[in-house]
Amino acid sequence: MKEIGEFKPKQNLDSSKTIKAFENAKNDVKGPEHINTINQDKEGTVYNGVLYEKRVIRVNGRKIEGVFPQFESKFDAYLPKKMWHSSDTEQFKYCVNNLRNAIDGNPDLAKEFTPRQLEQIRNGEPRISGKTWHHNEVPGKM
Incomplete structure (x- = not known):
């Protein structure tokens, strides 16, 4: 059996970085925020030769969902x-x-x-x- 030393936490932990990392991970788990778009009624259709699809994008770390034309x-x-x-x-x-x-x-x-x-x-x-x-x-x- 080997003797181990007592655990001593570091004194200078940057809790703001830990909290930020946790918040980012939490945002990845929850679903996207839905935004209303002017074309949301066209989801899944082709209008004037343009397909309209629901897409999820990331803006400033937030997941956003909306219906957008795919040109x-x-x-x-x-x-x-x-x-x-x-x-x-x-x-x-x-x-x-x-x-x-x-x-x-x-x-x-x-x-x-x-x-x-x-x-x-x-x-x-x-x-x-x-x-x-x-x-x-x-x-x-x-």
């Missing part, structure tokens, strides 16, 4: 958090700049667009004929 995207852009509340025009300009850079780095991407659309992209126009920037349910994703 086929030609290009995804991600806004920095500081731009989440900017005007649509400012957000679209940022996205078009990202798209222009992506086309410069991958000329095959240009095949997805008409000559007129490519001109608008090169000029940095926030709105591209026949296309739209969709605010995705994932914060910052366009």
Whole structure:
């Protein structure tokens, strides 16, 4: 038999970190918070060629559930958090700049667009004929 020493807890335990870890684990166990969306009545249907599905996403550590359109995207852009509340025009300009850079780095991407659309992209126009920037349910994703 081996003698063991007496257990002495560490004096500098950071209880706030322990509590935070527990709260995060607890949030993973409970179900998502449901949010009402303008398209919730379209769940499971295709409307104007777009499928509407219930999805669960994580926003600031919280699980959120809602019905969202599932668009086929030609290009995804991600806004920095500081731009989440900017005007649509400012957000679209940022996205078009990202798209222009992506086309410069991958000329095959240009095949997805008409000559007129490519001109608008090169000029940095926030709105591209026949296309739209969709605010995705994932914060910052366009």
